[in-house]
Amino acid sequence: MTKIIQIEGMSCSHCQAAVENALNAIDGVQAEVDLAAGTATVTLTREVSDETLRQAVEEEDYAVLSIA
Amino acid sequence: MTKIIQIEGMSCSHCQAAVENALNAIDGVQAEVDLAAGTATVTLTREVSDETLRQAVEEEDYAVLSIA
Numbered sequence: 001m002t003k004i005i006q007i008e009g010m011s012c013s014h015c016q017a018a019v020e021n022a023l024n025a026i027d028g029v030q031a032e033v034d035l036a037a038g039t040a041t042v043t044l045t046r047e048v049s050d051e052t053l054r055q056a057v058e059e060e061d062y063a064v065l066s067i068a
Numbered sequence: 069m070t071k072i073i074q075i076e077g078m079s080c081s082h083c084q085a086a087v088e089n090a091l092n093a094i095d096g097v098q099a100e101v102d103l104a105a106g107t108a109t110v111t112l113t114r115e116v117s118d119e120t121l122r123q124a125v126e127e128e129d130y131a132v133l134s135i136a
Binding site: 012014 | 080
């Protein structure tokens with residue numbers, strides 16, 4: 001299953017790495033950030049709640065606009 | 069002795085930390101980055117060449133505009 005997270009505030013490659021690492025640290029998540037688009041594409045190999053994804057991003061101080 | 073380094077490309081607090089850490093890793097350097105101004109203020113407690121300061125910043129992939 002794949003979800004797209006719209007994220008506000010990522011400005012550079014450090015931001016990209018911070019968000020990717022935070023998401024990839026969740027068991028069952030493979031994440032890739034598109035900096036220009038302001039999105040993270042996450043592939044889930046087990047059930048992971050939107051809330052868990054949202055918290056991982058917010059803990060890095062970025063705002064989650066949507067998860068779909 | 070204090071110098072001001074004008075730096076291009078720092079966009080967020082991660083950038084600020086990367087540049088500050090790179091400069092502070094030089095023996096004799098105390099550095100503080102002003103993100104909004106795009107500057108690093110370095111206080112030198114021993115002689116450190118401009119070239120050494122420049123290299124530390126450039127290795128983090130930011131451009132040095134001037135050192136004065």
